[in-house]
Ligand SMILES: [Zn+2]
């Protein structure tokens with residue numbers, strides 16, 4: 001089968017590889033009908049994620065048709081059409097019992113690697129390094145899905161692939177980010193980063209009752225989408241002093257909640273931005289925390305910082321004193337996708353939201369090297385790219 005394989009920074013290739021097999025009675029094999037490139041795939045593309053090996057199959061946003069199930073799988077059968085959550089969860093450990101699926105204790109066979117860096121390991125993820133399980137990803141024609149009774153959600157025939165694909169990650173991720181803000185009537189929520197997750201954080205903040213959403217980015221097409229689709233007020237950080245503008249828009253108090261939908265590869269302005277880039281390149285810090293610094297500074301006293309943007313490691317010059325002095329609540333982490341799926345599928349079915357609004361590029365799986373580059377460099381006004389495997393036309 002064809003699959004998108006990682007060979008090094010900015011080196012991904014479409015390869016012919018063996019098809020996956022059932023390895024465990026709880027596995028299912030899915031024939032992928034649609035997959036997407038995620039902002040967090042760019043951390044792999046740019047070489048910022050340790051423990052990748054040449055030939056690893058990428059991709060954690062995918063859906064398709066069940067073609068084979070292991071002997072113990074109860075909930076799925078061949079022919080079912082499913083969307084698969086990006087975190088792999090066993091369904092019966094301490095954390096799965098608390099619906100903290102992205103913290104599953106059993107799904108990362110290489111937990112020791114993550115434990116060295118983090119103390120304890122989160123769940124294994126599809127196509128996201130050996131430290132996080134070494135699972136083959138879904139940017140391929142077929143994929144093996146472990147714990148098949150826990151993750152995949154069946155989707156009704158009348159919804160298109162494009163309408164439901166983003167249940168795999170970015171819609172629940174934006175939703176959890178907004179949920180973490182504990183939005184109350186009248187609240188103002190500011191969202192840094194109007195990429196796909198930022199867009200879903202904006203939509204979700206609205207669904208959860210925010211009075212006003214303020215979106216921050218520098219790319220006009222992303223700001224336009226936030227304004228026109230998300231009904232957000234927008235700020236271009238290259239043209240505006242974001243801190244002062246937010247202060248002015250909130251009667252001098254600051255936003256009630258601030259969402260960092262950018263994460264570790266933020267583009268910093270000025271000297272501190274250059275300093276971060278240099279430190280990161282010298283591997284003296286793993287992340288560039290420009291946005292994190294800004295959200296801590298801009299948030300109102302007693303407010304909430306919600307971080308769906310991915311961070312990998314050590315940060316420099318983050319003002320924890322400001323977070324302490326203003327009694328901020330910080331919430332973050334990978335998304336417990338499985339927990340939100342029934343509710344979010346219901347929102348799609350009722351027509352509250354059509355997640356396909358973020359798609360700007362529809363390409364073939366074979367176009368992956370170009371697709372990654374366009375997405376990373378924001379060429380052609382790219383916001384979100386979906387890829388179709390060659391067998392699906
Ligand atoms: Zn993703």
Ligand SMILES: [Zn+2]
Pocket residue numbers: 089090091092093094095096103104105106107
């Ligand atoms: Zn578990």
